[in-house]
Amino acid sequence: MFEDEGVALRSEPRDKGRSSKTNINRRWYRRVMWLVVCLAMLGYGSLQCHRVVTDYLTYPKKVTIGVGEDMSTEFPAVTVCNLNPLPNRERLRGHPVWGAFVKIEEENLNPKCENLTEQYGKESADPAYGAGTTYGGGDANVGDATDDLNRRKRFAEDTKYSIPKDLTTADLSNDELETKRKRARRQAKDEAQTTRLACGVYYKYFLKMQESKQGPSIAKQSTESCSKDDYKEKLRFNPLCGVEVVCDNFGCFDAHLNVFMETTKFNSNTNTTMVCPSCSKKCWRKKWFDSWAKGKLSPDQVVELFSKSRTPDFSDIMGTFSPSPLDLDDYGVPAKYFIRACSYDQSACSHEQFYGWTSDSYGKCYTYNSAYRKVRIRGSKNTNYPGLATTTSPGSMNGLRLTLNIHADQYLALLSSEVGARVIVHSPHQIPFPEDQGFNVLPGVSVSVSVTKKVIRRVGEPYGNCSNTTSSKRFIRYSSIRCKKQCLEREYWRKCGCRVSMNHDDDIDADDKPERHCSIFNTTQKMCMKMTAYSFHRGRLSCQCPPACLETQYKTQVTASETNRLFYTxxxxxxxxxIADDLCSGSDNGTVRVHIYMDTLAYEEIVETPAYTFSTLLSNVGGNLGLFLGMSIVTMVELTEFLVDIVLLLLSRRRRQKEHQTIADHTLKTQNRTVIKEAGT
Incomplete structure (x- = not known):
């Protein structure tokens, strides 16, 4: 019995050991399982948090389109310009340049209807220059025109590149001499092309222009730097061919990369020296070239220039003749002769309520309801800005009504192919650019313009790219188009050394502002302007001009109807x-009537807002951590507190160990001293 009990008693510790081992094994599996789960959740949660942060760093934005309505709205500014910048033909008769235009108009009042080609440019002798017609003064032609042109072209080709003299004097057969000449000419041509690609500024620009029109050239762009220190380019303009000519160390070429040469002849019949370029069938008197350089043109010269046009509407020539700022001021039409009648919201207004300024292409322009118009205070010499016009009554019964006298009978016809006025509806806080904005209104009809308002609010950095800041002291509101225009104007100043724009260039505050305007007769300045504009349109200028953060646009709908002349009579x-000049003159070609009104007080509003804010980022990160790891801000605070406690515990334990070690060292030293003292006694 006792033996059995003893056996039972001895067997109990074994059973307890087995159960403890089983529990340990079970706890080990659980730990591994929870470790895998925690690591998986930690990894997936971290991946989700990374995606959330990545989405936030892209700074997305959302666009909301809504409709608002005001009880009273600011009436838009209305700018009107004459389509012809110099409608003053009688006063221009004695002008050194425009006088020739007046004479040509008077000689071509009736259309020529006989011996005309069916297609423009069909009889062109040279596709690069157009047809070589003859105008008056037949002494400009010397001998047979076609044979003389071919001879000058062959002469130009033969003398384009310098050929070693020994090839012309060597004792060789004609075939061998011709072969060597061709080889030398080819080598000289390759050398010239390589040098021009590396050193020539104008040559590379002409080549790019040809490639943009005709496709890529077979000529390879040179990546080498210019190694020819004595290479020089001299630019000039040939008015007979209407083309720029560049002469360098290897010869002369024109803007079409054709060989160019000039020969001189003496005409004994007229006792004059004639200059014969290789690009034309004709010869010009030398004094004509001299008069062109001095800015004086004769009718014959103007006809020659327009005859070289390569477009059916002279659009490639019109840029050559741009009125100077002085001409626009002297020959522009004053407001009181341009704005004949005016009414706003059934109340009378006058030309004195218009702000006058000068456009680059249209000359004198006038703006109603401009924020930049100043008026003189009564009884004082000081000026002030009047308030802007507002309206509470939309619809066709209200708005601005204008009657304009465009002086069509005084048009300088070759300066504009259209008759009428240019109208721009824009914000009162901006000055427009009629070259890029607005629409044309024809005379003889009544034009109604319905206007609706649109407000755009853009979001700035880092969600978007917009600007509200301007360095202008005059224009408070930022404008992207004005920023680009001023950037291009500054580039003209820097590269060309002259001013081009007349449209608010006085707003640019800079120390390097040139005093003189660019001249159309200065070939270097003209070519510089073309090259600078080419770089600007290709996006090669560093113009940082983002859209405005707050922009007000006006959408117009134009309709026309017949004018009731009896009513105005x-x-x-x-x-x-x-009230209108057409009532007494009987002509419908000189008066423009336009009516601008607000269609509704409601407006469209486009608002950009951040689609992912910092609070949204915190919410998403917290949601992922709470979902996958069960963490919250309170948990993170507790975890931080726990880690701090562990660090403090470790530091305190280490400090106690140092203290114990110090006490032990002190005790050991004391014992050693006692032992030494006892040993000495």
Missing amino acids: IVQNMKNTR
Whole structure:
């Protein structure tokens, strides 16, 4: 019995050991399972948090389109310009340049209807220059025109590159001599092309222009730096061919990369020296070239220039003749002769309420409801800005009504192919650019313009790229188009040394602002302007001009109807006031009537806002951590506190160990001293 009990008693520790081992094994599996789960959740949660942060760093934005409505709205500014910048033909008769245009108009009042080609340019002798027609003064042609042109071209080709003299004097057969000449000419041509690609500024520009029109050239662009220190280019303009000519160390070439040569002849019949370029069938008197350089043109010269046009509407020639700022000021039409009648919201207004300024292409322009118009304070010499016009009544019964006298009978016809006025509806806080904005209004009809407003609010950095800051002291509101125009103008100043724009260039505050304007007769300045504009349109200038953060746009809908002349006749007779010039002259070609009104007080609003803010980032990160790891801000604070406690515990334990070690060292030293003292006694 006792033996059995003893056996039972001895067997109990074994059973407890087995159960403890089993529990340990079970706890080990659980730890591994939880470790795998925690690592998986930690990895997937970290991946989700990385995606959330990555999405936030892209700074997305959302666009909201809504409709708002005001009880009273600011009426837009309305700018009107004459399509012809110099409608003053009678005063221009004695002008050194425009006088020739007046004479040509008078000699071509009736259309020529006989001996015309069916297609423009069909009889062109040279596709690079157009047809070589003859105008008056037949002494410009010397001998047979076609044979003389071919002879000059062959002469130019033969003398384009310098050929060693020994090849012309060597004792060789004609075939061998011709072969060597061709080889030398080919080598000289390759050398010239390589040097021009590396050193020539104008040659590379002409080549790019040809490639943009005709496709890539077989000529390879040189990547080598210019090694020819004495290479020089001299630019000039040949008015007979209407083309720029460049002469360098290897010869002369024109803007079409054709060989160019000039020969001189003496005409004994007229006792004049003639200059014969290789690009034309004709010869010009030398004094004509001299008069062109001095800025004086004769009717014959103007006809020659327009005859070289390569477009059916002279659009390639019109840029050559741009009125100077002085001409626009002297021959532009004042506001009181341009704006004949004006009313706003059924109340009278006058030309004195318009702000006048000068456009680059249209000359004198006038703006109604401009924020930049100043008025003189009564009884004082000081000026002030009046308030802007507002309206509470939309619809066709209200708005701005204008009657304009465009002086079509005084048009300088070759300066504009259209008759009428240019109208731009824009923000009162901006000055427009009629070359890029607006629409044309034809005379003889009544034009109605319905206007709706649109407001755009853009978001700035880092979600978007917009600007509200401007360095202008005059224009408070930022404008992207004005920024680009001023950037191009500054580049003209820097590269060409002259001013081009007349449209608010006085707003640019810079120390390097040139005093003089660029001249159309200065070939270097003209070519510099072309090259600079080419770089600007290709995006090669560093112009940082983002869109405005706050922009107000006006959408227009234009309709036209026939004018009731009897109505305006009765008004003029009863009021005994001239309200339109066409009523008495009988011509419908000189008066423009336009009516601009707000269609509704409602407006479209486009608002950009951040689609992913910092609070959204915190919410998403917290949601991922809570979902996959069960963490929250409180948990993170507790975890931080726990880690701090562990660090403090480790530091305190290490400090106690140092203290114990110090006490032990001190005790050991004390014992050693006691032992030494006892040993000495």
